[in-house]
Amino acid sequence: MSSNGQHVTPNPSGGWRVFRSGSTRASRLFPDRDAAVTYARDRARRERSALYLHGRDGMVQEKTSYGTDGHRP
Numbered sequence: 001m002s003s004n005g006q007h008v009t010p011n012p013s014g015g016w017r018v019f020r021s022g023s024t025r026a027s028r029l030f031p032d033r034d035a036a037v038t039y040a041r042d043r044a045r046r047e048r049s050a051l052y053l054h055g056r057d058g059m060v061q062e063k064t065s066y067g068t069d070g071h072r073p
Helices: 033-047
Strands: 006-010 016-020 028-030 050-054 060-065
Touching: 006 033, 016 033, 028 033, 033 050
Parallel strands: 006 050
Antiparallel strands: 006 016, 016 028, 050 060
16 A cells, blocks of 8 residues: 555544645645545545544544445455
């Protein structure tokens, strides 16, 4: 699987942000979580990577893989 996972996290200044794994800058900022998730899911599908959804506490609540997973049975 690609290491370019997309993360949806709360933005400290308000709203939600999307960023790529390993990046410190947001790819894009959104006023609500639903719009951020839609954008990040589309990017993860196109890049065949993973989508990580974080809660307001910053912890990962959900992970979805859209790539090839080397650990499948």
